[in-house]
Structures are given as structure tokens and as C-alpha cells.
Amino acid sequence: MGLSSILVLLSALLPTYALDNGVGRLPVLGYNSWNAFQCNIDEDLYLTTAQLMKSLGLQDAGYNYVNIDDCYAEKNRSADGFIVADKVRFKNGMKNLTDKIHDLGFKTGIYSDSGWFTCAGYPGSYQNELRDLTTFQEWGFDYLKYDNCAIPFDDIIREGIMGKYQRMTDAIAQLAKSSGQPPILFSLCEWGISQVWLWGKTMGQSWRTTGDIAPQWDSLANIINFNSFITQSTDFFGRNDMDMLQLGNGNLTFDEAKSHFTAWALMKSPLLIGTDLTTITNETIEVLTNREIIAINQDSVFGQSITPFRWGIGPDWVSNSSFPAQYWSGPSENGTVFMLLNTLNEPSTMFFNLTESPWIRAGRQYSVRDLWAHTDNGTAIRNFTAEAVPPHGVIALLLKDAGDEPDGLLPLCAQPIEGQCTDKNGTHVS
Numbered sequence: 001m002g003l004s005s006i007l008v009l010l011s012a013l014l015p016t017y018a019l020d021n022g023v024g025r026l027p028v029l030g031y032n033s034w035n036a037f038q039c040n041i042d043e044d045l046y047l048t049t050a051q052l053m054k055s056l057g058l059q060d061a062g063y064n065y066v067n068i069d070d071c072y073a074e075k076n077r078s079a080d081g082f083i084v085a086d087k088v089r090f091k092n093g094m095k096n097l098t099d100k101i102h103d104l105g106f107k108t109g110i111y112s113d114s115g116w117f118t119c120a121g122y123p124g125s126y127q128n129e130l131r132d133l134t135t136f137q138e139w140g141f142d143y144l145k146y147d148n149c150a151i152p153f154d155d156i157i158r159e160g161i162m163g164k165y166q167r168m169t170d171a172i173a174q175l176a177k178s179s180g181q182p183p184i185l186f187s188l189c190e191w192g193i194s195q196v197w198l199w200g201k202t203m204g205q206s207w208r209t210t211g212d213i214a215p216q217w218d219s220l221a222n223i224i225n226f227n228s229f230i231t232q233s234t235d236f237f238g239r240n241d242m243d244m245l246q247l248g249n250g251n252l253t254f255d256e257a258k259s260h261f262t263a264w265a266l267m268k269s270p271l272l273i274g275t276d277l278t279t280i281t282n283e284t285i286e287v288l289t290n291r292e293i294i295a296i297n298q299d300s301v302f303g304q305s306i307t308p309f310r311w312g313i314g315p316d317w318v319s320n321s322s323f324p325a326q327y328w329s330g331p332s333e334n335g336t337v338f339m340l341l342n343t344l345n346e347p348s349t350m351f352f353n354l355t356e357s358p359w360i361r362a363g364r365q366y367s368v369r370d371l372w373a374h375t376d377n378g379t380a381i382r383n384f385t386a387e388a389v390p391p392h393g394v395i396a397l398l399l400k401d402a403g404d405e406p407d408g409l410l411p412l413c414a415q416p417i418e419g420q421c422t423d424k425n426g427t428h429v430s
């Protein structure tokens with residue numbers, strides 16, 4: 001048996017939990033209208049948005065989805081049971097709109113709900129999964145966000161939230177098979193109430209882990225804290241969705257906006273812009289188009305999220321929704337990524353030993369790239385200090401192996417497990 005057939009056999013025997021159906025290997029980058037517009041939507045908004053995504057350079061930076069959220073439908077299904085697009089807001093019909101969005105080089109997403117109604121009271125897809133999905137595909141949509149409102153009674157549903165979502169997963173597989181088209185990319189909006197991070201990856205390409213984000217620091221801190229404990233769920237084809245990007249909305253400072261974007265991108269969340277593009281500032285565009293950080297979100301070699309290696313001001317592995325973990329790292333194609341988050345309300349100096357990160361090799365030195373300053377910041381030997389990190393600010397670094405560290409550094413073991421630094425002759429060294 002050749003090596004390749006052994007590998008094929010092995011991969012068939014090893015359990016693969018992620019739903020690799022060919023779509024959504026990497027996080028989606030795009031736009032969603034909900035946070036800026038709620039129900040004040042129509043076809044012109046999406047066309048204007050798509051055109052602005054181009055002219056503002058967002059499409060060039062990788063944002064290639066324009067997604068519709070709730071409130072696009074008539075309140076009632078048609079007499080024969082189909083969802084009908086709002087005849088005033090989408091007067092030329094959905095297919096006309098998706099054709100135009102596709103012509104501008106974007107993919108496009110639609111929204112529905114796993115219960116009787118959407119969260120704003122429009123038709124939900126419960127018991128109409130395949131029918132509605134077929135409508136969405138005929139309308140030209142590539143992506144479905146699926147909400148969790150208006151849950152049917154237990155004596156009808158006879159299953160949990162997981163089963164309610166499975167119904168649409170099955171419809172997606174069935175429609176892909178019968179139509180020969182790629183599966184619709186499935187974004188579960190389950191809010192994390194049924195531990196979706198344990199099962200979402202068998203159903204779709206992303207799953208919301210919390211309730212809705214708000215454009216203020218306490219909401220960001222809460223979402224970062226919550227997700228810091230479930231980072232292992234994220235990898236290729238399935239990931240924790242930390243909700244829309246709120247840059248430029250509300251009262252986030254520039255430093256808070258950078259922290260928001262960095263955490264979402266490096267934790268490999270989908271990156272869906274939730275800002276009104278007609279009034280977006282250059283500063284916000286600058287944050288959203290940080291190509292070095294987007295490259296890590298879109299890393300094709302490593303799909304993992306960054307994970308905290310030290311909580312910092314609080315004890316390790318203890319939840320604190322106002323003061324999330326401060327010291328994070330993860331692997332990437334070009335080296336180890338670090339995120340230092342100053343959760344305090346005052347500037348602070350942030351220090352770490354390199355080997356606190358599991359991705360760093362002891363006895364080596366590392367070149368340092370600052371992913372916000374876009375500068376090479378010399379070589380780190382054993383440790384790194386970031387001076388005066390602003391309140392709620394962030395440092396994002398890429399450390400690349402730069403060979404053996406200089407000879408003669410002490411201590412002899414940079415990562416001492418108490419009493420275990422040992423000479424070949426058996427002598428423990430302190």
C-alpha cells in the first residue's frame with residue numbers, strides 16, 4: 001500500500017467533526033445591514049452599499065458578501081405558501097437585486113428563522129425549510145443567516161434547538177444534491193443558549209455564540225470574555241461568530257475600535273461590517289482594511305482562533321465579563337500571532353515571556369512585526385514589553401522564528417516548571 005492510500009485510509013478512520021461541504025472553509029467577510037438600519041431597508045440600500053464597498057476599497061480588502069437581514073418579506077406567505085419579497089421595498093424583485101449585486105462582484109446573503117416567525121415577525125421557515133431554501137436559491141442568494149425566534153411548542157417540535165437547526169442543514173444538503181449547485185453557506189444565529197459551539201460545526205459554517213452586540217466597550221468586553229473559553233471550537237469550515245462589527249457606531253474610541261477588529265479577526269470570527277457606509281469615517285475604513293490582520297483572519301494554513309495564555313489582571317480561566325483575558329496567541333502561516341488587550345481604563349505596560357505561548361520554541365529568538373504600526377520592531381529574546389498600551393487598546397504582533405537565541409542566557413530554562421530544569425547529569429538547576 002502506498003503512502004497516499006494509507007493516508008486516505010487513516011483520514012477515513014479518524015473522526016472529522018467539521019462539516020466540510022466545500023463552502024465556508026474560511027471566515028466570511030462582508031456587510032450586514034441590521035446594526036445600522038434594522039428594518040429600514042430596501043433594494044436601493046443594498047445597491048448603494050455594494051457600490052460603496054467598491055469605492056471605499058472594502059471589496060479590494062476582501063469584503064465580498066452583501067447580506068440582507070430581517071424585514072425583507074411580506075408579512076404573509078403567498079396563497080400557495082411561499083415567502084414573498086416586500087413588493088414596495090424590493091419592487092424589482094429579489095432576483096433582479098441579487099443579479100446586480102453579483103454583477104458588482106459580490107456574493108449575497110439572506111435571512112430567515114428556525115421558528116414560526118422571524119424576530120421582527122415576518123414568516124419563519126419552520127416546517128418550510130426546503131421550500132424557503134429553494135426560494136432563496138432561486139432568488140440568487142449564496143448564504144443564509146438563520147435566527148432563533150418564535151420557537152414552536154414542544155408537543156409540535158419534539159426536539160431541541162439542535163434539531164430545529166438540523167432541519168435546515170438537511171434541507172441545504174438536499175437542495176445542493178438535487179440542484180447540483182454549491183450548498184448555501186449556513187450561518188446559525190442561535191445566540192449560544194444551547195451550547196452551539198459543541199454542535200454547530202456539524203451543521204453550518206458559523207454560529208453566533210452570544211446575544212446581540214452593542215456599540216460600546218462593555219458589550220465588546222463581554223463577548224470577548226465569553227468566547228475566550230470556547231476558542232477550540234473554531235477551525236476551518238466552522239467557527240464561533242462574535243456578531244457584527246460595530247466600528248463607527250455608538251461611542252467606541254479609536255483604540256476600542258482597533259481592539260474590536262483585532263479580537264474578531266484573530267479569533268477567526270466572520271467579519272460583517274455593520275456601519276452605515278454613507279457616513280463611515282476614514283478612520284473606521286482604515287481599521288476595517290488592515291490587510292495584515294485580515295490576512296490572519298483568512299489564513300489558509302491555520303484555521304484556529306487565538307487563545308489566551310494568561311488572563312492578566314484576573315486569575316487564569318476565571319470569567320470576568322468586564323475584564324476579559326489580556327494575553328493571547330495562536331499559530332499562523334507566517335509565525336505566532338499575539339494579541340495584547342489592555343482591558344483597563346488607564347494606559348498600561350504589558351509584558352510576556354515568549355514561551356508562555358505554546359507556539360513559541362524555547363532557545364530561539366523571534367523577529368517582531370507590529371500589525372497596527374505596520375513596522376518591523378526588532379528581535380524579541382525571551383520576552384516582549386509593550387509600553388503605554390492605551391486604555392481599551394490593543395497590540396497585535398507577529399513573531400517569526402529568527403534562529404537560536406544568543407549563547408549564555410539565564411535562566412537555563414526559560415519555561416521552568418518548578419524544580420524541573422535539569423542537567424543531562426541529573427542535577428536540578430534553579
Ligand SMILES: *[C@@H]1O[C@H](CO)[C@@H](O)[C@H](O)[C@H]1NC(C)=O
Binds near residue numbers: 075076
Ligand atoms: C395575513 O394573514 C392573516 C392571518 O391569516 C390575516 O388575518 C391577514 O388578513 C393577512 N394579511 C394580509 C395583508 O393579507
Ligand SMILES: *[C@@H]1O[C@H](CO)[C@@H](O)[C@H](O)[C@H]1NC(C)=O
Binds near residue numbers: 092095096099100
Ligand atoms: C432590474 O429591474 C430593472 C427595472 O425593472 C430593469 O431595468 C433591469 O434591467 C433589471 N436588471 C436585472 C439585472 O435584471
Ligand SMILES: *[C@@H]1O[C@H](CO)[C@@H](O)[C@H](O)[C@H]1NC(C)=O
Binds near residue numbers: 216251
Ligand atoms: C457609551 O454608551 C453607553 C450606552 O449609551 C454608555 O453606557 C457608556 O457609558 C458610554 N461610554 C462612554 C465612554 O461614553
Ligand SMILES: *[C@@H]1O[C@H](CO)[C@@H](O)[C@H](O)[C@H]1NC(C)=O
Binds near residue numbers: 282
Ligand atoms: C478620506 O479619505 C479620502 C480618500 O483618501 C480623502 O479624499 C478624504 O479627504 C478623506 N477625508 C477626510 C475627512 O480626511
Ligand SMILES: *[C@@H]1O[C@H](CO)[C@@H](O)[C@H](O)[C@H]1NC(C)=O
Binds near residue numbers: 292295296334
Ligand atoms: C504570509 O506572508 C505572505 C507574504 O507576505 C502574505 O502574502 C500572506 O498573506 C501572509 N499570511 C498570513 C496568514 O498572514
Ligand SMILES: *[C@@H]1O[C@H](CO)[C@@H](O)[C@H](O)[C@H]1NC(C)=O
Binds near residue numbers: 321322
Ligand atoms: C473583574 O475584574 C475586576 C478587575 O480586576 C475586579 O474588580 C472584579 O471584581 C472582577 N469581577 C468578577 C466578577 O470577578
Ligand SMILES: *[C@@H]1O[C@H](CO)[C@@H](O)[C@H](O)[C@H]1NC(C)=O
Binds near residue numbers: 352353356411414415
Ligand atoms: C518571565 O520569565 C522570568 C524569568 O524566567 C520569570 O522570573 C517571570 O516570572 C516570568 N514571567 C511570567 C509572567 O511568566
Ligand SMILES: *[C@@H]1O[C@H](CO)[C@@H](O)[C@H](O)[C@H]1NC(C)=O
Binds near residue numbers: 376377385387395
Ligand atoms: C513598533 O515600532 C513602531 C515604530 O517605531 C512604534 O510606533 C510601535 O509602537 C512599536 N510597537 C510596539 C508594540 O512597541
Ligand SMILES: *[C@@H]1O[C@H](CO)[C@@H](O)[C@H](O)[C@H]1NC(C)=O
Binds near residue numbers: 381382383
Ligand atoms: C527579558 O529577557 C531579557 C533577555 O533578552 C532578560 O535580560 C530580561 O531580564 C528579561 N526580563 C524579564 C522581566 O524577565
Ligand SMILES: *[C@@H]1O[C@H](CO)[C@@H](O)[C@H](O)[C@H]1NC(C)=O
Binds near residue numbers: 425426427429
Ligand atoms: C552536573 O550538572 C551541574 C549543573 O549543570 C553541574 O554544576 C555539575 O558540575 C555537573 N556534575 C558533573 C559531575 O558533571
